[in-house]
Amino acid sequence: MASYPLRPEVLAFAPYTPGLSVEEIRQRFGLATVVKMASNENPLGVSPLARQAIHRAAPLVFRYAQAGNPRLVQAIARRHGLAPEHIVPGNGSDEIIDLLIRACPSPGRHCVVVSRSSFGLYSIFSRLCGVAVREVPRLPDFSFDWQGLRRAAEEGAALVFLTTPDNPSGHCPPAAEVAAFARSLPETCLLVIDEAYMDFADDQAAFSLLPRLAEFPRTVFLRTFSKSFGLAGLRLGYGILPLPLADALRRIHPPFSVNTLAEEAGIAALEDDGFLRETLATVREGRAFLARRMEELGCRVFPSQANFILFQPPPSQAARDLFAALLARGLIIRPLESGYGLPDFLRVSVGTPAENALFLALLQEILRP
């Protein structure tokens, strides 16, 4: 390694542990079918309108997409009732997180503040840029420690990341709490509210500050097509930013990172109200049903406004063993040891009614043999 030009930040990275694929598990255990409820993907798959749009656009992929994706940006802006200048689309919202971290903090001078056990990319991208990350512990119920976050922000933070609804806990603070927190932050820092799962919340008006964007000029919102719109594999997300910041991000944005198929599928998905409505109904009903039954089986279930549920198995059953037992029966959920540092917890994504029923049946078989 010594002879290659690699920055010390890069050498300090541990190898990525990828999730298990359906095919791997099928072969390892000799199973005919394997169900994945691990990555918070859309249980209904892809919107039919988005699929048609992908077919229609296939002959055009020899061309570059139009730089800046103006038609997509218009459609997103219309969805939120905002001027298109506020919207910056990206190759997944991951790309917007990356751009913000490269654009805002100066390494050595600023830090980035996150809650402990948050979505890993905030700290991965920060560390890669040589920007210090301050992790603030959560309260035992996984709610956010507002005072602790504010104090950490006062020590030179350029960015504070907040995930609402939170991944992996599903916790979602009321909009009034987030508003008070936003107002308490020093003028020198920016609050990034990652709303990847906000569509799944029971009542967005009660939880999202996005409709009040104009009141919060130091706040950025992140949204994605990967979850409620079912386009995880196409990579499409966006930031909603104050105008000077949106301008700055557009200047450093690689011009073609949102590809032609993602752009066309995104526009079509935004028009597919029926698919979104059905997705949200499936997730909200499945979430309530799973939570009730998992509690009846002795699990500790955390309230969720997202399309997944954080839980702990009964004390007699180690989380690791329950994960392995489900895996051997062909059901993949998400252990939270790697990435989130929560070895005693598991996360299950809400599936179709049939997938939810299968998960509950296997859970019962394992916990109450």
Ligand SMILES: *Cc1c(COP(=O)(O)O)cnc(C)c1O
């Ligand atoms: C899934 C997820 C995203 C979405 O990432 P994409 O790059 O848009 O697929 C963003 N933030 C959180 C917390 C997530 O869980």
